[in-house]
Amino acid sequence: MLPLANAPASVFNLVTTKRDAATVGMKADQQEAEQRTSPGGHILYMAIQTEGEHELERTNSALAWSALAAGLSMGFSLLSEGLLRAHLPDMPWRPLITKFGYSVGFLIVILGRQQLFTENTLTVILPLLRKWNFATLANVARLWGIVLAANLLGAFVFAWVLAMTNAVSPEIRQAITEIARDAYRTDPGTVLLRGIFAGWLIALMVWLLPFAEAGRLWMIIILTYIVGLAQFSHIIAGSVDALYLVAVGEKTLGNYLFGYMLPTLAGNIAGGVSLVAAFAHAQFIERVNPK
Numbered sequence: 001m002l003p004l005a006n007a008p009a010s011v012f013n014l015v016t017t018k019r020d021a022a023t024v025g026m027k028a029d030q031q032e033a034e035q036r037t038s039p040g041g042h043i044l045y046m047a048i049q050t051e052g053e054h055e056l057e058r059t060n061s062a063l064a065w066s067a068l069a070a071g072l073s074m075g076f077s078l079l080s081e082g083l084l085r086a087h088l089p090d091m092p093w094r095p096l097i098t099k100f101g102y103s104v105g106f107l108i109v110i111l112g113r114q115q116l117f118t119e120n121t122l123t124v125i126l127p128l129l130r131k132w133n134f135a136t137l138a139n140v141a142r143l144w145g146i147v148l149a150a151n152l153l154g155a156f157v158f159a160w161v162l163a164m165t166n167a168v169s170p171e172i173r174q175a176i177t178e179i180a181r182d183a184y185r186t187d188p189g190t191v192l193l194r195g196i197f198a199g200w201l202i203a204l205m206v207w208l209l210p211f212a213e214a215g216r217l218w219m220i221i222i223l224t225y226i227v228g229l230a231q232f233s234h235i236i237a238g239s240v241d242a243l244y245l246v247a248v249g250e251k252t253l254g255n256y257l258f259g260y261m262l263p264t265l266a267g268n269i270a271g272g273v274s275l276v277a278a279f280a281h282a283q284f285i286e287r288v289n290p291k
Contacts (some may be wrong), residue, residue, distance in 0.1 A: 041235075045280055047210040049130065052123035055115075056139050060146055067147040068152045071113035071154020071236060078240045079162065081228070082176035090285055095229060102228030105237060110209070110220055117148045117235060121272025122203040122280075129281045141153030147233075148265075155240045156247075163247035177248070180241040182231060184251065188263045191233045195267020198232035203272035207280065232290075233264040 055063075088094050109116050124143055128136050161167055162176060186194070205223040207264030212219045227234060242260045246250040251259075 002025075015134035025189040039235050044207060044210055045126065048123055048207065048280075049126040050123070051210075052120075052127045054123055054125060055120065056143060057137075058143075058239050060142070063143060063146045066113075066119075066149045067150030068145075068154045069112075070109045070116045070154075071151040072158050073108040073112065073114060074105040074116070074151070074155060074236045075158025075162070075166050076108060077102045077228075077237050078159075078176060078179060080104040080243065081179055082168070082172050085179060086172045086175040095144065096222070100221070100226040101235065103224040105240075106224040107217070107220055111216075115147045115151075117144070118199060118202040118268050118272060119206050120144060120147060121199055123208045125276045126281065129276065138153055149237045152239055152261075155236055156243045158246040160247045163244050167194055177250075180244045181250075183233075183238050183241045183260060184255070187258055190280055191260060192263035192267045193234070194231065195233040195264040196271040197230070197267075197271070198227050198234045198264075199271025199273075200234055200275055201227050201232070201277040202234070202268070207275070233260070233265045233267060234260070235268050237262055 037210060052087050075083055080222065082101070084098040084101045085094065088097055106116075110115075110119075120143060124140050128140050161172070168176070201223050204266075206217055207217055226232075239256075239261060242256045246256050
């Protein structure tokens with residue numbers, strides 16, 4: 001057997017080729033492993049922060065039109081739920097089916113990239129927490145004010161059309177009325193508490209969506225279905241219900257403002273912002289902004 005030093009060049013070439021092939025194979029395996037690994041939380045943080053920065057750069061008119069469309073679109077949650085309720089027997093399991101209708105408005109808004117207030121309790125807060133100054137705070141307040149006002153205007157228009165026209169049959173309108181009445185069967189304190197849970201879940205949904213990929217549709221449906229089934233208070237979806245009762249004369253505007261809107265708004269903001277402060281910002285700020 002020849003010593004290694006005297007081995008033919010072909011032997012070295014063969015060894016080198018096998019070694020290079022093994023190295024390439026290991027790199028390929030490593031890349032595939034990285035592709036199959038879920039992105040780190042700091043990557044989600046950066047993606048949502050970037051989205052929030054883009055939203056803060058939008059003009060007043062762009063925000064208003066998008067938010068008005070979102071408020072109108074959220075009306076389809078009440079309409080879809082009413083359609084299901086009107087066509088199903090009055091059985092204990094009926095809410096398990098009808099509450100899937102609650103997800104319809106959210107699907108339209110989120111997949112259509114429309115401006116919904118509760119989404120912005122997460123996205124635009126991240127840039128504010130990273131750059132805490134008066135200019136950024138004023139910009140967040142500008143966006144919140146425009147989006148909330150336009151969302152509620154769209155919700156009121158949709159509710160008024162359902163209540164005051166023949167757009168739907170009397171049977172469906174009766175089902176819608178029964179659904180809307182559920183919004184007033186709790187006291188303001190309970191509405192506030194339920195609003196916190198709703199704000200938490202919607203912000204959580206926004207947190208999960210950037211890398212949900214093919215699961216985006218089911219992510220939206222499942223989390224908003226839970227909000228609807230648990231009767232958690234959502235400032236826009238619930239306002240369609242409440243404003244419908246205002247339009248038909250069962251409730252006054254004061255009942256809506258103090259019995260539903262203000263406690264729900266406070267709860268949604270607390271739920272969404274606390275998710276950012278306690279989980280996203282506190283966990284990942286050192287990773288994305290090392291000292």
